[in-house]
Structures are given as C-alpha cells and as structure tokens.
Amino acid sequence: MHRGVDAPRTPAVGGSAAAEQAPAKPPDTGAHLQQRFDALIADDERIEPRDWMPTGYRKTLIRQIAQHAHSEIIGMQPEGNWITRAPSLRRKAILIAKVQDEAGHGLYLYSAAETLGVDREDLLDLLHEGKQKYSSIFNYPTLSWADMGAIGWLVDGAAIMNQVPLCRCSYGPYGRAMVRVCKEESFHQRQGFDILHTLSHGTPAQQAMAQDAVDRFWWPSLMMFGPPDERSAHTAQSTAWGIKRLGNDELRQRFVDICVPQARALDITLPDPDLRWNENRGHYDFGAVDWAELTRVIKGDGPCNEQRIQRRRSAHEEGAWVREAADAYARKHHNSSAAEALA
Amino acid sequence: MSASTTAVPAGDLVRTAFAGYLLGLADDSLILAQRLGEWVTRAPQIEEDIALANIALDLLGQARTLLACAGKVEGLGRDEDDLAFLRDEREFRNVQLVEIPNGDFAVTMARQLIFSGYQYELYRALLTSTDPMLAGLAAKAVKEVAYHRDHAVQWVRRLGDGTDESHTRMQTGLDHTWPYVEELFERAPGVAALPRIAADPASLRPAWDSFIGTVIAEATLTIPQPTWRARGGRAGYHTEYLGHLLPEMQYLHRAHPGASW
Ligand SMILES: [Fe+2]
Ligand SMILES: [Fe+2]
Numbered sequence: 001m002h003r004g005v006d007a008p009r010t011p012a013v014g015g016s017a018a019a020e021q022a023p024a025k026p027p028d029t030g031a032h033l034q035q036r037f038d039a040l041i042a043d044d045e046r047i048e049p050r051d052w053m054p055t056g057y058r059k060t061l062i063r064q065i066a067q068h069a070h071s072e073i074i075g076m077q078p079e080g081n082w083i084t085r086a087p088s089l090r091r092k093a094i095l096i097a098k099v100q101d102e103a104g105h106g107l108y109l110y111s112a113a114e115t116l117g118v119d120r121e122d123l124l125d126l127l128h129e130g131k132q133k134y135s136s137i138f139n140y141p142t143l144s145w146a147d148m149g150a151i152g153w154l155v156d157g158a159a160i161m162n163q164v165p166l167c168r169c170s171y172g173p174y175g176r177a178m179v180r181v182c183k184e185e186s187f188h189q190r191q192g193f194d195i196l197h198t199l200s201h202g203t204p205a206q207q208a209m210a211q212d213a214v215d216r217f218w219w220p221s222l223m224m225f226g227p228p229d230e231r232s233a234h235t236a237q238s239t240a241w242g243i244k245r246l247g248n249d250e251l252r253q254r255f256v257d258i259c260v261p262q263a264r265a266l267d268i269t270l271p272d273p274d275l276r277w278n279e280n281r282g283h284y285d286f287g288a289v290d291w292a293e294l295t296r297v298i299k300g301d302g303p304c305n306e307q308r309i310q311r312r313r314s315a316h317e318e319g320a321w322v323r324e325a326a327d328a329y330a331r332k333h334h335n336s337s338a339a340e341a342l343a
Numbered sequence: 344m345s346a347s348t349t350a351v352p353a354g355d356l357v358r359t360a361f362a363g364y365l366l367g368l369a370d371d372s373l374i375l376a377q378r379l380g381e382w383v384t385r386a387p388q389i390e391e392d393i394a395l396a397n398i399a400l401d402l403l404g405q406a407r408t409l410l411a412c413a414g415k416v417e418g419l420g421r422d423e424d425d426l427a428f429l430r431d432e433r434e435f436r437n438v439q440l441v442e443i444p445n446g447d448f449a450v451t452m453a454r455q456l457i458f459s460g461y462q463y464e465l466y467r468a469l470l471t472s473t474d475p476m477l478a479g480l481a482a483k484a485v486k487e488v489a490y491h492r493d494h495a496v497q498w499v500r501r502l503g504d505g506t507d508e509s510h511t512r513m514q515t516g517l518d519h520t521w522p523y524v525e526e527l528f529e530r531a532p533g534v535a536a537l538p539r540i541a542a543d544p545a546s547l548r549p550a551w552d553s554f555i556g557t558v559i560a561e562a563t564l565t566i567p568q569p570t571w572r573a574r575g576g577r578a579g580y581h582t583e584y585l586g587h588l589l590p591e592m593q594y595l596h597r598a599h600p601g602a603s604w
Pocket of ligand 1: 072101102105181185
C-alpha cells in the first residue's frame with residue numbers, strides 16, 4: 001500500500017529560492033522573533049513549520065533533509081539491482097519490501113522538506129542537475145548477493161547511528177519523520193546481518209562472498225558519518241541549532257564499537273589491521289579513513305555516481321508523459337465535477 | 344496457511360492435474376512479480392515505485408503459497424525454491440501475457456488491467472473451492488488483487504483520458520497486450536479432472552468482459568481486435584522472452600547447488 005506521510009504540509013511556494021522568503025517572517029519584528037526562537041532551542045522545544053526561524057536554520061534544514069531524502073531514493077538502486085536475481089523467493093520478498101521502505105522514507109522526508117516551503121519536484125530537479133547531494137555510499141556498486149547483507153548490516157546500521165539522534169532534532173517534522181524511519185531501519189539492519197550470517201555459515205564460496213562484500217563496504221560505511229568534526233563545515237552551527245546532536249567522530253566511534261563484536265559473531269574479518277581494543281579509552285582504535293577518497297567520490301568521481309544520477313534522470317524523463325497525463329486528467333475531472341456542481 | 348491442509352485428490356491423474364493447475368496459477372504470479380520487480384527505481388514517480396513493488400510483493404506471496412502446495416501435491420519433495428529456480432523454460436506453466444517485457448508504463452498498465460481483472464474473477468471463483476488451501480489463499484488474494492485492479496483501472500483512465508500523447512500510448516499498450524487475452528480464459532486440459540476444486544477459466548470471461556468493457560469506455564479507449572493470439576503457455580510453450588527472464592532470476596541459485604540463502 002502507499003505509505004502515508006506524517007509531516008504536516010504547508011502550501012508549496014514554488015522553487016527552492018522561495019525558501020529564502022520564510023513565509024512566517026515579518027521583517028520588522030526580527031529581534032523578538034529571534035529571541036523566541038532562541039528560547040525554544042534553549043528549552044529543547046520543537047520548532048514547527050509555522051514558527052518563525054532564522055533564514056540560515058531554514059536553509060540548513062532544507063539542504064540536510066533534501067540530501068537525506070535523495071539518499072533514500074538513490075539508495076534504492078544498489079539494492080534494487082538484486083531484486084530480479086535474489087537467490088531464494090523469501091530473500092526476494094524481503095529485498096523488495098526493503099527497497100519499498102526506502103522509497104517510503106524518501107517520501108516522508110520530501111514531505112518534511114516541503115513544510116519548509118520548497119517542493120519535491122524542485123528538489124528532484126536539483127538532484128538530477130547535480131546541485132544537491134546524496135550519501136556517497138550509494139556510489140559504490142553492488143557486485144554480489146552478499147552486498148545485500150553488507151549494505152543492510154553496515155549501511156543501514158550506520159544510517160541508524162546517524163538517525164537515532166535526529167529523532168530529537170529541533171525541527172518537529174524532521175524529528176517525527178526520523179522516528180518512523182528508524183523503526184524500519186532496524187529491521188533493515190537485522191535482515192542484512194541475517195544474510196551475512198547465513199552466507200558466512202554456508203559454503204566456502206558463500207563465505208568468500210560475504211568477506212569480500214564487507215571488505216568493500218567497511219571503509220565507505222565509516223565515511224557515512226562525514227569528515228572529522230574539525231574539518232566539517234556545518235557541524236558547529238548545526239549543533240547549536242539542535243539539528244545535530246552528536247559529532248561525526250563520536251558517532252563513527254560508536255559505530256565501530258558496535259560492529260566489532262558483531263563481525264566476530266559473523267565470523268567475518270573487518271579489513272583494518274589497526275583495529276584493536278584500547279583499554280584506556282574504553283573504545284576500539286581503528287585505522288585512518290581515506291578522506292581523499294570521500295572527497296573524490298562526493299565530487300563525482302566514484303564508481304557509480306554517473307550511473308545513479310542517470311538512472312534517476314531517465315526514470316524521471318521517461319515518466320514525464322505519465323505525470324503530465326495524471327495532471328491533465330485531474331484538471332479535466334476537477335473542472336467537470338465543478339461544472340456539475342454548478343449545473 | 345499450510346500446504347498440508349490441501350485435500351489432495353486421489354488418483355495419479357487427478358494428482359497430476361491438480362499439481363499442474365497449481366503450478367499454472369503459481370507461475371502466473373511468480374513471473375509477473377519478476378517483471379514488476381524490474382520497474383523498481385524506474386517508475387514515473389516514487390509513489391509508483393512503491394505501488395509496483397507492493398503489487399510484486401503480493402504476487403510473490405501468492406506464488407510462494409501455490410508453489411509450496413504444488414510441490415506437496417506433486418509429491419517429489421520439491422519446495423518453492425526448487426520449483427522457482429530449478430525448472431527450465433518448457434516446465435513453466437504460466438500464460439504468455441505475464442512474461443512479455445514491461446514496455447512503457449502504458450504497456451505495463453494494460454497488462455495489469457488485463458491480468459488483475461482476470462485474477463480478481465479467478466480468486467472470487469476459488470473462494471468456494473472444495474480445496475481448503477485454495478479457498479484460503481483466494482480469501483486473502485482476492486483482497487490484494489482488488490487493489491491491483493483498482494490501481495490499474497485508475498491509471499488506464501488517467502492515461503486514456505489524459506493528454507493526446509498518453510491516450511495514444513495507452514491505446515497502443517492495449518493493442519500490444521490484447522493478443523494475450525484469449526489464452527487466460529482457455530480451458531487447460533487438466534481442469535476438467537478437478538470439478539469444484541479448480542475454476543473453469545472460460546466461466547470467468549463474462550464478468551471480465553463486462554468489467555473491462557466499462558473501464559475501456561470510460562477511459563475513452565477502444566477494445567482492440569487483434570489479428571493473432573498467443574497460445575500454449577499452460578503447456579510450456581512460451582514466448583522467446585521467458586528464456587531471458589529465467590536465467591536472470593535463476594542464475595545465482597543455480598550457481599551454488601544445494602546452498603542455503
Ligand atoms: Fe531508509
Ligand atoms: Fe534502510
């Protein structure tokens with residue numbers, strides 16, 4: 001069934017440039033509005049769509065929520081790649097359901113973004129033109145069935161780590177969307193772990209497949225938390241605004257700490273010779289992440305960047321006549337029912 | 344529902360006929376689910392990625408129940424995966440309609456309209472099957488298929504009565520898929536041996552005709568008059584397309600004989 005979206009909608013006000021014209025912002029009373037906003041943030045209260053908010057806050061949220069929504073939609077592709085080839089009917093059903101969930105997440109998030117005065121069509125255009133980004137993890141190819149396991153375990157696992165704190169995000173519609181999303185992500189993570197567990201306890205070929213998938217996805221998963229805090233352009237301001245609750249490095253560390261024992265349970269080796277328990281820190285130490293690779297992939301030079309955007313664009317372009325037909329039909333039938341009402 | 348609740352009819356002929364009948368129903372759902380799965384990430388809008396995935400999931404669920412049951416009736420120890428992944432082209436019993444390529448969205452919606460319209464009448468008829476498994480499956484599936492049919496009807500109306508381009512494409516979609524209609528309502532040889540268990544496909548035709556006729560007229564479209572018709576799917580005689588769909592679906596399972604997933 002179509003999944004509903006819980007984020008309240010406000011009428012879309014055209015292009016993303018309209019985001020600058022905060023609908024509820026009367027320019028003359030700026031100081032006291034700012035005070036009220038600051039007080040809400042200080043009290044850990046939620047900002048709602050009709051509340052006044054600083055332009056920078058609105059812009060940051062639009063960028064972040066759009067990027068998050070795009071990640072859900074682009075993220076359907078690496079896994080969608082295996083729907084027709086899943087090795088059992090049960091796995092096929094689980095995979096279809098998961099990819100369908102990701103599409104639903106995209107919709108909740110576009111709706112949350114729309115409460116800030118942009119609309120989905122414009123955000124999609126920005127994605128298709130390469131003007132808005134999505135998580136760089138989805139620019140890696142899925143080369144074997146085991147990648148469905150590695151993605152569920154590591155990529156959905158990292159997403160949960162990032163998203164649980166976002167449930168407390170100061171912007172109400174985003175926080176509420178995250179609560180729904182997180183429930184489904186934990187199912188995604190478990191099914192990924194289960195795929196890998198089955199493979200790593202299967203035939204030698206299956207075990208090798210599982211190890212290879214983790215070898216390829218481990219480091220890109222660590223990059224999902226973003227660059228180190230001292231290099232992150234947005235972290236400090238987002239933290240002050242209650243959008244971001246925990247730093248990139250702290251989240252990454254928590255993720256590593258959770259994954260190490262799970263990898264052991266899977267009988268899979270994490271591809272990092274420097275990974276070891278540090279008694280003093282009470283955490284696992286891990287090797288240096290190749291930040292140059294992250295920068296390169298974000299800038300477009302990853303194995304699948306071109307292909308992912310191309311797929312999105314062609315789906316959108318080839319579907320244009322369908323969407324136009326739906327609009328034309330709705331107009332005709334709206335008009336004719338209005339005419340009947342008048343007759 | 345468990346396949347063991349099937350009232351397996353006595354006698355080898357009937358048993359073979361029943362297994363074949365179940366396989367026909369199962370394969371229709373399985374192959375169409377496979378085709379709809381190809382749409383995911385390629386749909387005209389995200390809502391349709393979700394809707395088509397959802398329909399594929401329902402069909403896959405029906406296929407799994409039916410395959411498991413066919414395996415039991417057949418009595419050779421084959422489970423749902425053995426039947427889905429280890430049979431060759433000539434052993435598939437689905438109608439040809441479900442195996443043809445997706446084409447554009449109009450072709451897919453034409454196929455959905457035809458097939459969900461047929462499945463709706465089929466499962467309604469099977470509600471009163473004397474076989475408890477089939478009656479139980481039908482009770483669940485008829486609700487799913489009512490949604491599939493409604494989804495197709497809405498799109499056929501929108502596309503038929505939308506823009507000039509969509510009207511032309513929708514009519515072309517109907518023209519392209521209509522040669523595969525007759526086969527759906529043909530009496531398969533085994534069905535005569537299964538009175539009150541199976542539904543006679545020919546008996547589903549009048550309700551289908553009247554429903555589809557209304558939808559096509561509302562959509563300002565015309566019922567095609569094809570010059571040829573497909574035949575033979577239920578006997579394992581398929582289009583060339585199936586021989587490309589199956590290797591993609593089956594290769595991984597076959598590459599690791601005996602492995603569990
Ligand atoms: Fe998601
Ligand atoms: Fe997920």
